[in-house]
Amino acid sequence: MIESIASALDWLGIVVFATTGALAASRKQMDVVGFALLATATGIGGGTLRDMMLGLLPVFWVSRPEYLIVCITVACVMFFVAHIPQSRLRWLLWLDAIGLALFAVTGAERAMAAGAAASVAVAMGVVTATFGGIIRDVMAGETPVILSREVYVTAALVAAFVYVALMLTGASRSLAMVSGFTAGFALRAVSLYWGWSLPRYKARPPGGLPPA
Amino acid sequence: MIESIASALDWLGIVVFATTGALAASRKQMDVVGFALLATATGIGGGTLRDMMLGLLPVFWVSRPEYLIVCITVACVMFFVAHIPQSRLRWLLWLDAIGLALFAVTGAERAMAAGAAASVAVAMGVVTATFGGIIRDVMAGETPVILSREVYVTAALVAAFVYVALMLTGASRSLAMVSGFTAGFALRAVSLYWGWSLPRYKARPPGGLPPA
Amino acid sequence: MIESIASALDWLGIVVFATTGALAASRKQMDVVGFALLATATGIGGGTLRDMMLGLLPVFWVSRPEYLIVCITVACVMFFVAHIPQSRLRWLLWLDAIGLALFAVTGAERAMAAGAAASVAVAMGVVTATFGGIIRDVMAGETPVILSREVYVTAALVAAFVYVALMLTGASRSLAMVSGFTAGFALRAVSLYWGWSLPRYKARPPGGLPPA
Numbered sequence: 001m002i003e004s005i006a007s008a009l010d011w012l013g014i015v016v017f018a019t020t021g022a023l024a025a026s027r028k029q030m031d032v033v034g035f036a037l038l039a040t041a042t043g044i045g046g047g048t049l050r051d052m053m054l055g056l057l058p059v060f061w062v063s064r065p066e067y068l069i070v071c072i073t074v075a076c077v078m079f080f081v082a083h084i085p086q087s088r089l090r091w092l093l094w095l096d097a098i099g100l101a102l103f104a105v106t107g108a109e110r111a112m113a114a115g116a117a118a119s120v121a122v123a124m125g126v127v128t129a130t131f132g133g134i135i136r137d138v139m140a141g142e143t144p145v146i147l148s149r150e151v152y153v154t155a156a157l158v159a160a161f162v163y164v165a166l167m168l169t170g171a172s173r174s175l176a177m178v179s180g181f182t183a184g185f186a187l188r189a190v191s192l193y194w195g196w197s198l199p200r201y202k203a204r205p206p207g208g209l210p211p212a
Numbered sequence: 213m214i215e216s217i218a219s220a221l222d223w224l225g226i227v228v229f230a231t232t233g234a235l236a237a238s239r240k241q242m243d244v245v246g247f248a249l250l251a252t253a254t255g256i257g258g259g260t261l262r263d264m265m266l267g268l269l270p271v272f273w274v275s276r277p278e279y280l281i282v283c284i285t286v287a288c289v290m291f292f293v294a295h296i297p298q299s300r301l302r303w304l305l306w307l308d309a310i311g312l313a314l315f316a317v318t319g320a321e322r323a324m325a326a327g328a329a330a331s332v333a334v335a336m337g338v339v340t341a342t343f344g345g346i347i348r349d350v351m352a353g354e355t356p357v358i359l360s361r362e363v364y365v366t367a368a369l370v371a372a373f374v375y376v377a378l379m380l381t382g383a384s385r386s387l388a389m390v391s392g393f394t395a396g397f398a399l400r401a402v403s404l405y406w407g408w409s410l411p412r413y414k415a416r417p418p419g420g421l422p423p424a
Numbered sequence: 425m426i427e428s429i430a431s432a433l434d435w436l437g438i439v440v441f442a443t444t445g446a447l448a449a450s451r452k453q454m455d456v457v458g459f460a461l462l463a464t465a466t467g468i469g470g471g472t473l474r475d476m477m478l479g480l481l482p483v484f485w486v487s488r489p490e491y492l493i494v495c496i497t498v499a500c501v502m503f504f505v506a507h508i509p510q511s512r513l514r515w516l517l518w519l520d521a522i523g524l525a526l527f528a529v530t531g532a533e534r535a536m537a538a539g540a541a542a543s544v545a546v547a548m549g550v551v552t553a554t555f556g557g558i559i560r561d562v563m564a565g566e567t568p569v570i571l572s573r574e575v576y577v578t579a580a581l582v583a584a585f586v587y588v589a590l591m592l593t594g595a596s597r598s599l600a601m602v603s604g605f606t607a608g609f610a611l612r613a614v615s616l617y618w619g620w621s622l623p624r625y626k627a628r629p630p631g632g633l634p635p636a
Contacts, residue, residue: 028359031410033366037338037358048265053472055481057267058326065331079413114482119489126461134563139346141356144565146461147452154457198455201503240571243622245578249550249570260477269479270538277543291625351558353568 006177010106011070013099017132018043018071020096022078024140032079038136039075040068046132050107050124054114093192100152101184104129104159105177118164125160126153151191154198159184218389222318223282225311229344230255230283232308234290236352244291250348251287252280258344262319262336266326305404312364313396316341316371317389330376337372338365363403366410371396430601434530435494437523441556442467442495444520446502448564456503462560463499464492470556474531474548478538517616524576525608528553528583529601542588549584550577575615578622583608 021042025035044061051059061067107128111121130153133145146153163180167173190196233254237247256273263271273279319340323333342365345357358365375392379385402408445466449459468485475483485491531552535545554577557569570577587604591597614620 026413029412029414030359031363031366031412033369033410034358035413037342037365040335052264052476053481053483054486055483057265057269057481058328059265059267062266062328062332065329068331068335082413116482116486117489119492120486123464123492130461138350138562139356139358141359144563146458146563147454147565151455153461154455157457198457200453200455201450201459201506202453238625241624241626242571243575243578243624245581245622246570247625249554249577252547264476269477269481270540271477271479274478274540274544277541280543280547294625350562351568351570353571 006106009098009102009181012095013102013106014043014067014070015074016095016099017046017103018074019078020133021071021136022075023082024136024142025075026078026082027142028140032076035075035079036072038139039078040071041139042132042136043067043071043074044132045135046103046128046130047107047110049131050110050128053127054111054116054124056110056114094189097155097185097188097192100129100156100188101159101181103132104156104184105163105180108160108163108180109173109177112164112167118168121164122157122160125163126156129156129159149197149200150195151187151197155184155188155191158187218318221310221314221393224307225314225318226255226279226282227286228304228307228311229258229315230286231290231304232345233283233348234287235294235304236348236354237287238290238294239354240352244288247287247291248284250351251290252283253351254344254348255279255283255286256344257347258315258340258342259319259322261343262322262340265339266323266328266336268322268326306401309367309397309400309404312341312368312400313371313393315344316368316396317375317392320372320375320392321385321389324376324379330380333376334369334372337375338368341368341371361409361412362407363399363409367396367400367403370399430530433522433526433605436519437526437530438467438491438494439498440516440519440523441470441527442498443502443516444557445495445560446499447506447516448560448566449499450502450506451566452564456500459499459503460496462563463502464495465563466556466560467491467495467498468556469559470527470552470554471531471534473555474534474552477551478535478540478548480534480538518613521579521609521612521616524553524580524612525583525605527556528580528608529587529604532584532587532604533597533601536588536591542592545588546581546584549587550580553580553583573621573624574619575611575621579608579612579615582611 018039021039022035024042025038028034030038044067048059048061051057104125108121108125110128111124116124130146136142137144159180161180162183163176166176166179171179230251233251234247236254237250240246242250256279260271260273263269316337320333320337322340323336328336342358348354349356371392373392374395375388378388378391383391442463445463446459448466449462452458454462468491472483472485475481528549532545532549534552535548540548554570560566561568583604585604586607587600590600590603595603
């Protein structure tokens with residue numbers, strides 16, 4: 001039961017991230033193959049980097065081509081209907097928040113299954129959740145999402161951290177997944193709803209005596 | 213015979229892509245080591261990413277240093293003669309088209325030899341042919357080539373697709389290679405010659421009733 | 425003895441590169457998690473790419489989480505004191521030069537230990553020393569450091585080359601490390617002190633007869 005829910009949400013995450021890649025392609029007025037390239041890179045890029053660093057090779061989508069096919073299908077659909085979600089950007093951001101929180105949890109899970117330490121598993125969750133978007137922005141020549149003012153990377157960090165912490169304390173896998181996902185999604189949701197963000201670095205005058 | 217032709221064309225592809233990397237370095241007025249870095253990253257970057265994702269490690273050039281040496285040699289030569297091909301940009305684009313079509317075929321072939329499914333092999337062909345140029349543009353701070361108006365990624369896709377499709381239908385390896393290369397090169401050539409491109413996404417007004 | 429000095433300098437290199445990542449985050453006014461992401465990517469990014477290409481998987485920090493912890497600690501400290509090193513940028517550049525020369529040597533060493541040929545080991549030293557900074561600049565949306573006017577990649581190349589050349593001629597490992605580090609650091613130091621750089625490519629008129 002938890003397996004099939006996790007699997008369904010994993011696919012939802014891929015679809016959502018692929019959609020954001022296709023939307024970036026639409027902003028750049030690319031052709032349908034450009035849509036497919038950006039959608040695929042965004043949908044599976046974070047997990048690909050995670051698998052390469054963990055040595056889980058070949059990476060997950062090589063033995064399961066349905067991941068590629070889903071991303072390409074999303075790209076083809078979006079090529080014709082991209083104007084619809086663009087006018088519903090708010091709605092897409094909420095779906096993206098689901099994908100972010102879910103990939104953080106499943107990324108950390110895959111790292112723990114490969115025997116990684118707790119801190120490494122959290123880092124792998126963050127990589128899985130965020131690098132798809134980073135790759136998308138670099139390939140599309142856009143400002144990297146991690147520079148945005150809203151809570152983004154932090155939500156992924158919280159989701160992965162809560163999942164790993166609960167697993168270490170002996171909680172059931174389903175409780176850990178649900179809690180991690182909920183914590184990360186809630187944080188991102190609060191940030192989206194109220195425009196909330198963490199305190200940012202502010203430039204200060206250099207050290208030494210203050211100006212007289 | 214087919215082996216030695218394929219090998220010769222593979223080397224030609226490396227030389228051509230390394231040349232485009234060196235030209236990017238010349239546009240940025242880098243020193244000769246910068247030329248070498250960009251030429252090498254462009255010449256072997258796509259194949260490196262492909263090998264890492266497939267788990268064919270260490271990547272191909274680690275056990276065959278001649279790949280590095282060729283790229284560095286190209287960089288050193290171009291440092292002194294870059295003004296010549298720049299004035300013959302048209303001629304270079306045609307060589308680049310050869311490299312693109314060839315890498316798409318050899319990339320797909322290497323993935324099939326590693327046991328990848330057909331769709332994955334096509335994707336690996338596209339990665340091999342295009343990511344060298346993407347890495348070059350990111351490192352040189354230039355607009356990514358995949359955003360260009362001409363057919364580029366699509367030509368790589370067609371070359372890899374034709375190769376894989378013919379291999380699946382039992383065609384000889386030499387026929388599949390020649391056909392895939394020819395299809396991809398011809399498509400790119402047509403696009404270069406007539407400035408032809410695929411239909412692009414056009415922004416439309418959001419869903420709902422059209423304005424009165 | 426040489427082991428513990430090499431290890432101490434390796435940690436110093438990580439701290440210094442993580443510091444430059446955190447400084448990039450401060451220039452972009454990111455939150456503390458952004459500081460941690462950029463500091464970590466800069467501190468361990470070059471070695472991660474090296475390990476992935478060599479097939480030394482999982483990459484070095486997966487089995488040794490203290491690397492992550494050091495980078496994150498640096499990020500947290502810098503979040504509160506970034507205004508101090510910013511006013512002492514000159515001082516930081518010298519530390520960075522230490523990290524660059526050291527990573528070039530240790531990167532080449534790790535490649536040789538994995539059985540790579542001499543030219544490949546030099547290339548891996550350059551990758552280890554420079555790609556952390558390249559990844560930092562791409563993620564922060566800044567102009568890539570390799571385009572800077574000063575000697576940078578060349579210093580890494582010289583450090584790795586001297587180390588590998590001495591190892592091949594049968595010199596002791598400690599002599600090779602010290603010589604490689606000194607050569608690379610000295611070159612970078614000279615460049616920083618006198619603003620010295622290699623001759624750069626200069627655009628010339630296209631081939632053919634000169635204008636009358």
